[in-house]
Amino acid sequence: MKLKLDNEDLQTDKKECKQCGRYLNKDYNEELCPKCIEMNLFSAVRDYIRSKDVREMDVAKHFNIPVTKVRSWIREGKIVYKTSDGRTISGVYCQMCGKKIDFGTVCAECRKLQQLQVVSKQYGEMKADEMHFLGRGDDKDK
Numbered sequence: 001m002k003l004k005l006d007n008e009d010l011q012t013d014k015k016e017c018k019q020c021g022r023y024l025n026k027d028y029n030e031e032l033c034p035k036c037i038e039m040n041l042f043s044a045v046r047d048y049i050r051s052k053d054v055r056e057m058d059v060a061k062h063f064n065i066p067v068t069k070v071r072s073w074i075r076e077g078k079i080v081y082k083t084s085d086g087r088t089i090s091g092v093y094c095q096m097c098g099k100k101i102d103f104g105t106v107c108a109e110c111r112k113l114q115q116l117q118v119v120s121k122q123y124g125e126m127k128a129d130e131m132h133f134l135g136r137g138d139d140k141d142k
Helices: 007-013 036-049 056-063 067-075 108-126
Strands: none
Touching: 036 056, 056 108, 067 108
């Protein structure tokens, strides 16, 4: 018994994202994959913010998305609100010192302090009679 498969039969089993071509589960009900949906939503939000003077709540209500999603885009630095005179508006504050920041979770000064603490801790763990190389871990096992 010989099994013959037509290209048309194979195409009905496959479902692809209309935008990027990723394969989707055949039971998936959308035409776009979740990544493309998210990317398109973000593009629409960004264009909306650029064309109107709005806040996080306005954006969330207009696009029917959670405010936390809008705030996460702000923290990630994907969205920056600006006033008419060019100053940034943000409800994001440094978790260490409380200074108002445009994005992220820690301001630049606190980030530098964190890096210095890591470096000083590494130096404190080293033995005085050993040769040390910056940027290398201990290679004692080799």
